[in-house]
Amino acid sequence: MVLATWFSIARAGAYEDFFAALERDDARTVTALLQRGFDPNSRNPEGQVAFFLALRQPAPAVAEALWAHPQLQVDAVNGVGETPLMMAALRGQVGWMRRLLERGARVHQEGWSPIHYAATGPEPQAVELLLDRGAPVDARSPNGTTPLMMAARYGSERSVALLLQRGADRRLRNQRDLDAADFAREAGREALARQLAAPTGR
Known part of the structure; x- marks a missing residue:
């Protein structure tokens, strides 16, 4: 039970970190999270897809990091x-x-x-x-x-x-x-x- 709770908190923290990094165009943090298994097609709380947001910001460095991921859904x-x-x-x-x-x-x-x-x-x-x-x-x-x-x-x-x-x-x-x-x-x-x-x- 304790282990499951820890993983849940870790996932929530990664989610928040990912979208905060996207907003400031922090490709290093985004890349690290992707390498740890974070979904490049994740949506923010408003339902916006990460790559869509990177183009809208614009956040060009994060867009490139997402683009390099083989599972990105265009x-x-x-x-x-x-x-x-x-x-x-x-x-x-x-x-x-x-x-x-x-x-x-x-x-x-x-x-x-x-x-x-x-x-x-x-x-x-x-x-x-x-x-x-x-x-x-x-x-x-x-x-x-x-x-x-x-x-x-x-x-x-x-x-x-x-x-x-x-x-x-x-x-x-x-x-x-x-x-x-x-x-x-x-x-x-x-x-x-x-x-x-x-x-x-x-």
Whole structure:
């Protein structure tokens, strides 16, 4: 009984130490815990996967330590279905996106998908990479929102232009009956809204 209690306390301490080390980008502590058998796919109390958190922080040294672990699950999802690829796309971390895709991360999933996150973020290259790998240009979220809508409100105007060049349909509307021009208008991007609302001949 005493031995079991000691192991329980040790596991709890390792858990706390692991996520504290992740927050301060302490790769040495994280590596030591992994070598002692700590699960690289552990989730924090909010259900966030460790590698997802390392990309979000960002904690680049810890991300590398986790990446080196053979049991790392590149498509591990958090409580709302987000993957590390989605966070890398949102942050514009194109290098990490390439590495994740090369290791087998899914380029697309139904519902909110990596291309939505890339379009929301600052880096058009993230959008381009996913499109080049086969992500659908008009992917629909659960409420019908498209990557073009997300880019129009939150992302780079270069991402908007890229999506249009790749065939994104500016006429699509989501469940709120909003199109990409409406999304731009809600963000106060009036010039972009006028561009998106202009007749296309399609």
